[in-house]
Amino acid sequence: MVVFPSFFNIKSFKLTVSGAVCATTLARNGISVTLFDSARGPGGRMSQRREIxxxxxxxxxxxxAPYFTVTNPDVLSVVAEWESSGLVAExxxxxxxxxxxxxxxxxxxxxxxxxxxxxxxPGMNSICKTLCHEPGVESKFNVGVGKFEWLENENLWLLTGLDGQNLGHFKGVVASDKNIVSPRFTEITGQLPPLDLSLAPELVKLQNIPVxxxxxxxxxxxxxxxxxxxxxxxxxxxxxxxxxxxxxxxxxxxxxxxxxxxxxxxxxxxxxxxxxxxxxxxxxxxxxxxxxxxxxxxxxxxxxxxxxxxxxxx
Ligand SMILES: Cc1cc2nc3c(=O)[nH]c(=O)nc-3n(C[C@H](O)[C@H](O)[C@H](O)COP(=O)(O)OP(=O)(O)OC[C@H]3O[C@@H](n4cnc5c(N)ncnc54)[C@H](O)[C@@H]3O)c2cc1C
Missing domain, CATH: 3.90.660.10 (Polyamine Oxidase; Chain A, domain 2)
Structure with a gap:
């Protein structure tokens, strides 16, 4: 889901494959991006677990995810680039x-x-791990976003962490997880979902996506x-x-x-x-x-x- 009031200094939440691809695309177009993920490391559902x-x-x-397949020609060209740089293999x-x-x-x-x-x-998380270090992308782990507030007078988004910490002001926000407006968020964290649905009523349909x-x-x-x-x-x-x-x-x-x-x-x-x-x-x-x-x-x-x-x- 995307909320784009303006450009520059975009913040994206989730250091996972959708968040990472979005962030690097923006960064390659000259937009400075901060990525937040509540997880310990990059990958989300494409993570790798290390056990001793x-x-x-x-x-x-x-x-x-054990593997992925590609049918969309645009995605195929991105994956071909990853394959030639050794990030992914067949x-x-x-x-x-x-x-x-x-x-x-x-x-x-x-x-x-x-x-x-x-x-x-060497692991499914290699894509996110590499993309989160691209120039123009700053990545922050162990930071859960608890609230997105639109400040009308300043034309900025104010982000607050799940622990109440001020995460900063941003000119644009990209959130790539349906949790942002989901009642599931409340069941897990005991807090209200990060985005007030009245700011983007069309996102109500995200609540119907099955988990x-x-x-x-x-x-x-x-x-x-x-x-x-x-x-x-x-x-x-x-x-x-x-x-x-x-x-x-x-x-x-x-x-x-x-x-x-x-x-x-x-x-x-x-x-x-x-x-x-x-x-x-x-x-x-x-x-x-x-x-x-x-x-x-x-x-x-x-x-x-x-x-x-x-x-x-x-
Ligand atoms: C067991 C399993 C098998 C799968 N098999 C396949 C397969 O065979 N082929 C295939 O194509 N796909 C498969 N998938 C699905 C695939 O893994 C996902 O579709 C894909 O990884 C989703 O990526 P994403 O970036 O959208 O989000 P996710 O990877 O779901 O990212 C969620 C991230 O959001 C972060 N987050 C959530 N809320 C907040 C918050 N408030 N603040 C900060 N961070 C937050 C979480 O920490 C997490 O890291 C499988 C998934 C699983 C679990």
Whole structure:
């Protein structure tokens, strides 16, 4: 969503792929941009998670979007630029589909009909990480925007942090998250949404965009899974799992262990949220979710061994 009263000194909120691409486009056109994100680092739902095992091994996981495809020619030219500079690479993967009733793989993508799948290198967050350092872009993490106020007399936006801190005055604002006017914001933070809808009534339609929750389970195994013929596959007839991806098969990743990320079904995640609430899940909830997702994976009959690392995330 975009609110553009004038130019120069634009502020954008969210250091994620949409925010980062928008910010660099503005900066390349001579507009000075400040990016804010309440998260610890760049990426949003295209983040990479770094975990250290008890014996000191570093494990990296793309726990959000596993890859992306492109159909729009304008986007394709941007992605081609990223590909030539090594920020993204093609993941040559043949996706499959596993049926949990028959415990069999039932489908594989046809090589000739396969769409080109891209991943960030060395992690999905590489795009945001690089773009947030472009000239003209100043990036601030761990800063949640709590309020956007339009100051009529000054022709400026005043931004206030979730903690009440004054974040400054800006001539223009770009917000790329529907949270800005969503009642969900109140459920999570206990505060009113950042933008008063009366300033931009047309944004009411953003409240109707569905939110599809998902849990991700990060797993690491000592050896490759010998009975699994696909490095990425969907599940049919599972109430718990929707997808599985082999992280360590992506280009530019370490192959010292076999790492997988499992995604839950939306229904499973909604059930858990209905019982535990929308706030950040507790350690106990994540542990229970991790156990249930792993049990479903082990129950596929694919001779999956016990992982040496397991952690769930929402
Ligand atoms: C498990 C999973 C699988 C996915 N699979 C795919 C896939 O296969 N292919 C595909 O194309 N896409 C996939 N996606 C979707 C894709 O990741 C997202 O569409 C894309 O990353 C969205 O980017 P964004 O920049 O719009 O926002 P997001 O990445 O959602 O960014 C949200 C950011 O906004 C920040 N924020 C929110 N409120 C505030 C505030 N008040 N102040 C400051 N910061 C704030 C948050 O900290 C967060 O970093 C998947 C997503 C998930 C979670």
């Amino acid at each position: 095992t008890e014996d000191g091994k570093e494990l990296l996981f793309d726990h959000g 993941w040559k993967i043949n996706l499959g589909s596993f049926d949990c009733f028959s415990n069999k793989f039932v489908n594989f993508e046809h090589q000739e009909r396969r769409s080109k799948k891209y991943v960030g290198v 599809n929750p998902c849990f991700a389970l990060m797993l690491a195994f000592t050896d490759p899974l010998p009975m699994v013929p696909a490095k990425g596959f969907s599940f049919t007839n599972s109430k718990v799992l929707s997808w599985a991806y082999c992280e360590s098969s992506k280009p530019g990743r370490s192959s010292t262990s076999e790492r997988w990320v499992l995604h839950s079904t939306m229904e499973y995640a909604k059930d858990v949220i209905a019982q535990t609430g929308l706030q950040k899940p507790s350690r106990e909830t994540l542990s229970k979710v991790g156990n249930e997702m792993l049990q479903e994976f082990l129950g596929t009959g694919l001779s999956i061994p016990q992982p040496f690392f397991k952690k769930a995330h929402r």
